[in-house]
Amino acid sequence: MGPFELSFFVLPIVVLLVGAVAGSVIERRHLASLARREELPSPILTDLGAPPAGIVTGDARLVFGEAVLGADRGKEFVSSLRNLVGGEVVSLQKLMTRARREARLRMVDEARALGADFVLNVRFEICEVGGKAADVICYGTAVRRR
Amino acid sequence: MIVVNIETVPGHRIVELRGLVQGNTIRAKHLGRDIGAGLKNLVGGELRAYTELMTEARREALERMIEQARQLNANAVVNVRFTTTNVASGAAELYAYGTAVVVVADSDVTPPTG
Numbered sequence: 001m002g003p004f005e006l007s008f009f010v011l012p013i014v015v016l017l018v019g020a021v022a023g024s025v026i027e028r029r030h031l032a033s034l035a036r037r038e039e040l041p042s043p044i045l046t047d048l049g050a051p052p053a054g055i056v057t058g059d060a061r062l063v064f065g066e067a068v069l070g071a072d073r074g075k076e077f078v079s080s081l082r083n084l085v086g087g088e089v090v091s092l093q094k095l096m097t098r099a100r101r102e103a104r105l106r107m108v109d110e111a112r113a114l115g116a117d118f119v120l121n122v123r124f125e126i127c128e129v130g131g132k133a134a135d136v137i138c139y140g141t142a143v144r145r146r
Numbered sequence: 147m148i149v150v151n152i153e154t155v156p157g158h159r160i161v162e163l164r165g166l167v168q169g170n171t172i173r174a175k176h177l178g179r180d181i182g183a184g185l186k187n188l189v190g191g192e193l194r195a196y197t198e199l200m201t202e203a204r205r206e207a208l209e210r211m212i213e214q215a216r217q218l219n220a221n222a223v224v225n226v227r228f229t230t231t232n233v234a235s236g237a238a239e240l241y242a243y244g245t246a247v248v249v250v251a252d253s254d255v256t257p258p259t260g
Contacts, residue, residue: 015188022189030191050152058157060150062208062226066200074192095190102192123178127200127230127238133193135238137200137228141150146158 016073023072027098033102042108043116043142051120057143061114064096065106065138086129092134099134100124116142147212148222148249155222155249162248164218169210170241172233173203200240204228207242220246 051057071079075091082089103124110118122140148155207228215223226244233239 019188019190023191026189026191050154051156056156060148060156062149062151064201064204066197066204068192068193068196068200070190073188075190098259123151123228125228125230127232127240132198135196135200137230138206139151139228141152143156 004047019072019081020074020077020099023074026072027094030098030102034098037105038101041112043111043119045104045108045119045122045140047122049121051118051143056119056146058117058146059114059116059142059144061116061142063107063110063114063116063140063142065103065110066136067102067106068101068133068135069102070133071095071097089123096134096136099136103123103136103138107140111140112140114142115144117145118143147207147215147220149212149226149244150224151226151244152224154157155224157200157252158222158249159246159252160163160222160228160249162214162220164220164246164248166243167211167218167220167223167246168241168243169207169212169214170239171203171206171210172239173199173206174237190253200238203238203240204242209241211242211244215244215246218246220248222247222249 042045071092075095078091079089082091088104104122107119107122119140119142122138125137127135148158154160208226211223211226223244225247226242230243231239231241
């Protein structure tokens with residue numbers, strides 16, 4: 001096999017395989033890290049726009065969490081195949097979910113550092129900066145019970 | 147400056163409305179960032195440079211919004227929202243807006259007599 005065939009046929013497959021294998025290792029590690037951190041004590045999160053009547057709160061402050069996760073080559077490949085036949089793109093759905101969980105955890109970290117009991121009006125915003133990446137901003141108002 | 151994304155400030159009372167304030171910023175990723183992200187896109191994982199870019203953009207947009215509120219002599223901004231737009235490939239706009247108000251702590255308000 002000459003160098004021409006090598007670069008045109010073998011290399012892309014190697015890149016795809018390396019990307020897919022490394023990508024799934026990184027994904028597994030991230031899922032384990034998310035699960036571990038979600039066990040930590042956390043303020044109660046809600047998307048209610050105001051503290052419920054009967055709960056007296058104070059010390060309100062806006063808190064944020066951001067995360068941008070890239071899709072690996074394996075996911076890109078699977079999703080491009082999926083585009084041909086339609087249906088749910090599970091690989092990218094998982095990526096979006098991980099990005100939201102990460103952004104949410106970072107917001108929770110900020111709220112916890114403030115000693116907050118609740119985070120009110122939690123919102124998720126998607127912001128596309130790169131190509132195939134999941135970019136999430138999570139924000140809300142951290143308050144303390146009084 | 148108290149900044150919240152709910153309609154009231156807990157423990158405070160809104161005594162004055164100063165109007166809508168806004169701030170935006172458009173950030174482009176620089177070349178170094180783009181190359182790093184290109185490598186990361188092979189194996190997946192977090193694109194830290196882009197996360198930092200978003201954090202910076204968010205802070206900048208909020209700061210501009212707060213500056214407007216200051217000029218209106220407000221001491222709080224309520225109901226803050228963020229929207230994002232992908233203006234061009236490689237650049238992202240972050241837009242923050244909210245209502246500038248004057249608040250006083252509940253304890254400072256004289257309770258009605260009688």
